[in-house]
Amino acid sequence: MTLFELAAEQKSADVTDWSGRIGWVVGLLLVITLVYWLMRQGWKWRGTLQSDLPAPPGPPAEPGEPSRTLSGRYHGSTTAGQWLDRIVAHGLGTRSRAELSLTPAGLLVERPGARDFFVPTAALREARLDKGIAGKVLAEGGLLVVTWALGDRLIDSGFRSDRSAEHPEWVAALNAVSGPDHQNHPTTTTEGAAR
CATH class of the missing domain: 1.20.5 (Single alpha-helices involved in coiled-coils or other helix-helix interfaces)
Incomplete structure (x- = not known):
């Protein structure tokens, strides 16, 4: 060819x-x-x-000198004990960077790009280490979960520090200043079962 x-x-x-x-x-x-x-x-x-949920208080003008601070991420909030029931009202569902400050008046959560909020000491119920919250699952104990009262509902808010070794110290500090009826609320895990 x-x-x-x-x-x-x-x-x-x-x-x-x-x-x-x-x-x-x-x-x-x-x-x-x-x-x-x-x-x-x-x-x-x-x-x-979730429109019946009141807006969380904003930061007070004079929150006081913080006893401890934490830099990390805010992973969202859920109904207490129901780790998949995400709260989105009032910007509580917006994940963001966060700076936490524990002051004599309460817990100040500052979030760049999202709405800051404040949890008065009387509204704090407990803190614990857990493995997950709606949209974020980590290794056991990798998440700092703060339970607090907003109106007549209990809310779990999840945080992860840039230095996770400080989580246990935060749990102890938050539980030491929790509201007077702290003992009336059972500790819950992501499975929703009382401990």
């Missing part, structure tokens, strides 16, 4: 079907947009269902 015969037998590659590919890309983008929109609507609906 000569070179000319070989060249004559070769065919050009099939032309790409751009309209088919564009159709698939547009369809995929529409599905992604729909899923995102449904997730956003679910988040808003959860906030509407």
